[in-house]
Amino acid sequence: MTRPSLALFAIGLIVVMGSVGCKKSTSPSTLKPTALAVALVESSGGKQIGATGAVLSQPIVVQANDEQGNAVPGALVELSGPAGVSFDPSAGLTDSSGQFTTNVALGGMAGRYQITATTLTKTQTKVELKLEEIALGYQAQVGHQLDEKYCVRCHDPESTPERVSNYDNLETKPHAFTDGNTLNQMTDADLTAIIGHGGPALNKSALMPPYGYTLNKTDMQALIAYIRLVSDPLYQGSGMVYVQK
Amino acid sequence: MWRALFGDPVRAFGVVSLLLLISLAIAPAKNYFSEWRHYQNQYLSLIRSRGDAVTLQRHLQGGIQQIWLPDLGVVDRCTTCHVGLKEPSLADVSTQPFRRHPVIPHKLDEFGCVVCHRGQGAATTVEEAHRSTLAWEQPILPARYIESSCGQCHRGALAGTPQLNLGRTLLARYGCVHCHTVKLPDGGTMRATDDPPSLSHIADMTTREWIYAWLRDPQAYAVSATMPNFRLSDPDTRDISAFLIANSTPMPGDTASLPPASKAPPDPTAAASLYGESFCASCHAVQNAAGNVVGGDVGPELTRVGNKVRPEWLQAWLRNPRGYDAETAMPHYRLNDQQVTLLSDYLEGKTDSDLLANVHLESATPEQIAHGKTLVAEYGCAACHEISGIKKPENFAPELTRIGSKPITQLIFLPGMSHTLPDYISAKIREPRSFGTALKMPQFSFAPAEVDALTTALLSLTDRSQSLPRALTVPSPQSSSYEPAGKAGKLMADLACFSCHAINGRGGDMAPDLTWEGSAVQRPWLQAFLKNPNTLRPALIRRMPRFNLSDSDINELTDYIMTVYQKPDVDRDSMPASGYPATQVEQGKQLFYAKYACQSCHIVDTKTDKGYIGPTLTQVGSRLNAAWIYNWLKNPQSLRPGAIEPNFNMSDDDARALTAFLMMQRNSGKQEAKK
Numbered sequence: 001m002t003r004p005s006l007a008l009f010a011i012g013l014i015v016v017m018g019s020v021g022c023k024k025s026t027s028p029s030t031l032k033p034t035a036l037a038v039a040l041v042e043s044s045g046g047k048q049i050g051a052t053g054a055v056l057s058q059p060i061v062v063q064a065n066d067e068q069g070n071a072v073p074g075a076l077v078e079l080s081g082p083a084g085v086s087f088d089p090s091a092g093l094t095d096s097s098g099q100f101t102t103n104v105a106l107g108g109m110a111g112r113y114q115i116t117a118t119t120l121t122k123t124q125t126k127v128e129l130k131l132e133e134i135a136l137g138y139q140a141q142v143g144h145q146l147d148e149k150y151c152v153r154c155h156d157p158e159s160t161p162e163r164v165s166n167y168d169n170l171e172t173k174p175h176a177f178t179d180g181n182t183l184n185q186m187t188d189a190d191l192t193a194i195i196g197h198g199g200p201a202l203n204k205s206a207l208m209p210p211y212g213y214t215l216n217k218t219d220m221q222a223l224i225a226y227i228r229l230v231s232d233p234l235y236q237g238s239g240m241v242y243v244q245k
Numbered sequence: 246m247w248r249a250l251f252g253d254p255v256r257a258f259g260v261v262s263l264l265l266l267i268s269l270a271i272a273p274a275k276n277y278f279s280e281w282r283h284y285q286n287q288y289l290s291l292i293r294s295r296g297d298a299v300t301l302q303r304h305l306q307g308g309i310q311q312i313w314l315p316d317l318g319v320v321d322r323c324t325t326c327h328v329g330l331k332e333p334s335l336a337d338v339s340t341q342p343f344r345r346h347p348v349i350p351h352k353l354d355e356f357g358c359v360v361c362h363r364g365q366g367a368a369t370t371v372e373e374a375h376r377s378t379l380a381w382e383q384p385i386l387p388a389r390y391i392e393s394s395c396g397q398c399h400r401g402a403l404a405g406t407p408q409l410n411l412g413r414t415l416l417a418r419y420g421c422v423h424c425h426t427v428k429l430p431d432g433g434t435m436r437a438t439d440d441p442p443s444l445s446h447i448a449d450m451t452t453r454e455w456i457y458a459w460l461r462d463p464q465a466y467a468v469s470a471t472m473p474n475f476r477l478s479d480p481d482t483r484d485i486s487a488f489l490i491a492n493s494t495p496m497p498g499d500t501a502s503l504p505p506a507s508k509a510p511p512d513p514t515a516a517a518s519l520y521g522e523s524f525c526a527s528c529h530a531v532q533n534a535a536g537n538v539v540g541g542d543v544g545p546e547l548t549r550v551g552n553k554v555r556p557e558w559l560q561a562w563l564r565n566p567r568g569y570d571a572e573t574a575m576p577h578y579r580l581n582d583q584q585v586t587l588l589s590d591y592l593e594g595k596t597d598s599d600l601l602a603n604v605h606l607e608s609a610t611p612e613q614i615a616h617g618k619t620l621v622a623e624y625g626c627a628a629c630h631e632i633s634g635i636k637k638p639e640n641f642a643p644e645l646t647r648i649g650s651k652p653i654t655q656l657i658f659l660p661g662m663s664h665t666l667p668d669y670i671s672a673k674i675r676e677p678r679s680f681g682t683a684l685k686m687p688q689f690s691f692a693p694a695e696v697d698a699l700t701t702a703l704l705s706l707t708d709r710s711q712s713l714p715r716a717l718t719v720p721s722p723q724s725s726s727y728e729p730a731g732k733a734g735k736l737m738a739d740l741a742c743f744s745c746h747a748i749n750g751r752g753g754d755m756a757p758d759l760t761w762e763g764s765a766v767q768r769p770w771l772q773a774f775l776k777n778p779n780t781l782r783p784a785l786i787r788r789m790p791r792f793n794l795s796d797s798d799i800n801e802l803t804d805y806i807m808t809v810y811q812k813p814d815v816d817r818d819s820m821p822a823s824g825y826p827a828t829q830v831e832q833g834k835q836l837f838y839a840k841y842a843c844q845s846c847h848i849v850d851t852k853t854d855k856g857y858i859g860p861t862l863t864q865v866g867s868r869l870n871a872a873w874i875y876n877w878l879k880n881p882q883s884l885r886p887g888a889i890e891p892n893f894n895m896s897d898d899d900a901r902a903l904t905a906f907l908m909m910q911r912n913s914g915k916q917e918a919k920k
Contacts, residue, residue: 052347053388054408057694084388088693103693108388109339110347139348142405150889153858154845161539164784169855170845206842213892214882218350225348 031091034074036122037064040129043099049144049230052135053084055105062117062129064094071098081115084108110137112234134230143226146219147177150211172205180231191224280370281309284326288343297334304332309369312357316714319357321366323374327358350405360709361394362386386704389697390667393649396705398713400429401721408694412702414438415695419471423629424642430711431720439471442570443631448493449569450558454604456486458552464690466553466600467546469530469538473687476678481620487609488617492634496569516591519584527755527787528574528744531595541787543574543744543753551596559589567739576741579793624685642686649707671700725750733805740792748810755787758885763810764817765884768803770868775799781860812884820871825905833906836899843903846890849910859890866911875904 045060064075077100078091084107094100106113117129136144147155155174157167167173175182183191190202196212199205215223228235251257276282285307292301310324329335330346330353338344346353359366364385368374375385386394392409402410416422417438427435447456458465460482463472477485520526525547530540532548540546554562561568563585566575580588609617618635625641626632648670656669659679672679674696677686691699727749729737737743743752746759762771776799778789794802811817837843846858849865865874873884878900881888895903 051392051408053391055389055694055697057692059693105389105697109344137347138350138405141407145404145407150891161786164857166784166846166857169857206840207845209842209845209891210893211891213894221348 031076031093033076033093033120035064035072037072037075037094037098037119037127038067038121039065039069039127040077040117040119041065042129042131045104046131046133049134049136050106051141052106052110052137053108054135055103056133059101059103060115060117060131061099061101062131063097063099064119065098073098075100075119077117077119079104079115079117082107082113085113085115104133106133106135110135110140110229112229136226136229139222140226140229142219143222143224146215146223147226150215151177151223154207170207172199172207174208177227178230178232180233180235183227183231184233184235188224191227192220195220195223281325284342285328288328291338291340291343295334301329301332301334312354312366314355314357316717317357317360318709319359319366321357321359322369323358323362323364323366324353325369326371359383360397361391363394384665387665387667390701390704393701393704396702397707397710398717399719400431401719408698408701409705411695412698412700415691415699416702419473419689420629421699424625426640426644426646427706428644428646430713430718437629439629440572440574441472441629444489444493444626445631445633446493446496446569448490449496450555451553452555453486453490453606453609454601455553456489457482457604457606458600460485466549468532468548469542469546473689475624475687477620483606484609484613484617485620485626486606486617487613488615488621489632491609491614492618492632494633512587513591516587519587520591522791523578523588524788524790527790541755543755547592547595549595549597549600551593552600554592556589556593559592560585563588574741574744576744576790576792577739578790579795581793624687645703646706647708647711649704649710667700667704670703671696674699723750727751729805729809731805733801736798736801745789756789759806759810761810761812761815761884763807764812764815765869765873767822767868767870768807770864771806772799772803775802784857815870815872815876815884817870817872820875820904822866822871822908825908829902829905830909831906833902833904836903837906840899841893841895841903849907862907862910864911866908869907871904871908874907875900878903 041063043061043063045056045058048056048058050056060079062077064072064077066072071094073094073096075094075098076091077094079087079102080090081087081104086105088103088105090102092100092102100117104115111134113133113135115131115133117131118126121127152165153163154166154170155176157165157176159165177183186194193201194204194208195215196210198210199208201210211220250260285305288305289302292298292305295301305328308325309322312319312321312324324330326342327344329338329343332345335343335345357366358364362385363383365374365383392406395403395406396409396413399406402413416427417436420437420439420441422435422437423441429435455466459472460475460477462474463470464474526540528541528543530538530542530546530548532538532546538546538548558569563578563580565577566573567577621627621632622635622638625638627635627637628641631637649666651666653664653666653669656664656666657680658664658669659672662668662672673686674689674691676688678684678688728734729748742748742759745753745756747754748759752758774789775792775794778791780788837849843849844854844856846856848854848856848861849863851863877884877890878893878895879897880892881890882892
């Protein structure tokens with residue numbers, strides 16, 4: 001029972017390690033910025049769910065802006081992350097539309113990874129932009145697949161043309177798996193009960209059907225590992241108290 | 246000095262003894278100061294301050310540890326230093342070598358370490374175990390390619406290895422295996438899924454100018470094209486296009502000529518709605534204004550199809566695609582002349598004025614054509630495409646059956662590249678010609694994640710994967726070559742049912758599996774559906790198109806489906822279609838709405854229910870067989886493996902009551918629609 005919760009404590013640590021294990025693969029000194037920005041904003045690529053060690057499917061794109069919020073081409077952007085994270089490239093100048101694009105491979109440990117993009121302003125101070133990415137290990141990966149197959153259509157309010165969400169059609173609204181404020185209150189046993197026996201097992205809506213005769217124990221553990229990994233705010237397992245002692 | 250030490254016998258004896266003692270002490274000292282002992286001591290001080298130190302210490306066995314698995318050829322001493330692999334309470338430890346192993350479906354004692362991670366299992370120092378020092382050949386596999394190891398034993402797709410699955414799909418979809426042979430351990434070879442068109446009759450379909458533009462840059466015509474860029478020079482492109490046109494013969498029997506152009510004012514809305522109603526977009530994509538490619542990937546992208554195909558060819562194709570390509574995945578829509586003209590005008594209008602603007606070709610000389618033929622043979626075009634007069638080259642490119650175990654001494658690296666096999670493979674995929682401009686391998690346009698996926702799939706092709714005992718491998722599901730028989734079988738081939746539906750293990754996954762369709766549905770409903778398919782699932786954008794079938798064709802198909810696609814253990818006559826007592830129906834209604842809350846996914850009453858996931862059930866009583874509904878409620882996965890409706894472990898009484906309630910759902914609107 002404590003296994004997934006403990007894993008999540010490790011995740012917290014990875015985030016902390018961000019400041020320790022910075023890795024610079026290309027020397028930024030060879031790049032000379034032709035312009036300076038005052039702010040960095042995310043264009044795309046944050047909050048992706050990838051796999052441990054793998055390249056994220058979308059690149060990270062950040063934009064350098066000036067005081068008026070206009071894009072600045074030629075500003076030097078550097079990226080850094082916790083140990084094991086690699087960037088291709090790790091530093092570069094923003095293009096003509098003021099954007100810098102880089103491909104990111106996450107480290108070998110499952111968890112949340114905080115990526116920091118920095119640029120220097122005119123006053124030689126550093127401005128930072130923090131992005132978070134999630135690396136799934138094998139177990140959470142399996143959970144992710146199960147989520148895609150059985151759960152998202154109701155638990156994710158986002159609709160796409162390919163996958164219309166059923167969220168709006170439900171009288172009692174399900175909780176998104178990222179809804180940490182609610183799901184973090186539930187123990188692994190609670191989650192196992194509600195997945196296995198449906199909503200009524202915890203006096204909740206019968207609209208949540210039981211999956212205990214469809215999924216096996218390993219599947220449910222994988223699903224819980226996944227839910228714990230993507231919850232926002234981060235899930236702090238009860239096990240950590242014991243570890244810290 | 247010599248005299249001082251060995252001057253007299255006694256002294257010499259003493260010195261020699263001392264030397265002997267020292268030399269005897271070397272081995273124990275080496276052992277004492279060994280790297281692994283250092284790590285074990287470090288581990289002890291790491292766990293000392295923890296709450297469960299006693300338990301952890303009890304689990305720790307000192308000395309050199311070894312996992313020995315003769316079946317797999319594994320002698321792994323990794324656990325000598327990696328002492329905390331099996332300790333769940335070490336989840337917060339991130340320093341190596343003391344991390345806990347993440348949860349995987351295998352036991353370390355049964356598989357060892359090197360089967361997945363590679364490296365030298367027998368080594369007891371970090372350098373020797375992890376890197377290619379000395380004469381070792383196997384460095385540790387970087388985590389980003391770790392899924393390749395699963396692929397050594399698991400030949401089919403696995404839920405936990407999306408990267409490996411993607412890589413294998415890409416190898417087949419981008420036709421890598423047309424040129425590179427990949428022999429599978431079970432005796433077969435990996436098959437491509439891209440189905441490149443025959444070029445023997447290409448002049449019927451398109452112009453030399455289009456071929457020229459396509460060869461220069463296939464992705465300029467269609468961003469989703471799987472054909473790679475061969476980086477041809479202008480003269481070479483000119484000559485190849487000249488050869489392909491000169492070599493093309495008219496399709497026998499394909500005497501399609503345009504009916505005298507009845508230039509009625511084209512109706513753009515009617516054409517677009519015919520394109521939509523025919524669900525062309527289920528298989529064909531079009532790039533929208535925002536640059537996104539929207540639609541299916543079974544057929545080619547149609548964004549600029551007007552630049553490519555000749556109107557007379559397109560009309561013949563729309564009339565019956567099997568006339569030009571007997572094996573095409575495109576169904577034979579029974580379109581009337583007016584519809585054919587409408588669609589072909591609409592598609593011919595999809596052009597990009599820039600594409601052919603700068604292509605000006607003078608008529609080809611015999612030398613150019615001959616040179617074109619040489620180039621076509623040199624670049625191995627016939628490895629993928631059928632070209633009359635050119636034989637498909639055998640083993641055109643290096644075989645990749647054991648590429649994952651290729652010794653790095655046999656590789657030629659580029660300056661500045663790190664000398665590892667994964668880096669070599671991914672560099673080759675990313676930019677093949679960087680290894681030499683004379684190389685023939687073309688340039689693909691893969692995203693970085695796709696390059697990693699392909700590398701992962703290739704790294705799984707190891708010596709071990711070839712030599713594993715059969716009992717230790719998990720084979721991929723057998724591909725089926727099922728062919729329906731008789732007239733109905735011919736009809737199903739003509740309609741390309743298998744492009745979307747699977748039956749008995751063969752076919753696509755876009756539409757429902759029809760293996761037991763005869764047990765599931767009622768005959769009148771099936772007939773009406775084939776005549777005019779109406780959707781059962783409101784949220785789907787991919788739907789069954791209308792093929793304009795004749796009544797006799799519909800009867801033929803219905804007869805075949807109702808008699809052949811029967812599940813033996815579902816007795817269609819075991820439950821009546823109607824006549825259920827009102828109390829049972831009422832009980833079923835209660836169960837539907839309260840106990841099982843089926844309305845979360847299904848709609849029975851369009852006024853109150855909104856569920857959007859399962860099929861609409863408003864007319865289920867005239868669509869499905871009662872015994873099928875009952876069996877489905879008892880265990881959906883037994884009827885359709887992988888169905889997402891959960892198994893409720895329903896009692897027989899509940900299932901019977903629900904069946905009664907559902908069989909009452911016959912909408913009178915249905916009857917009207919049929920008329």
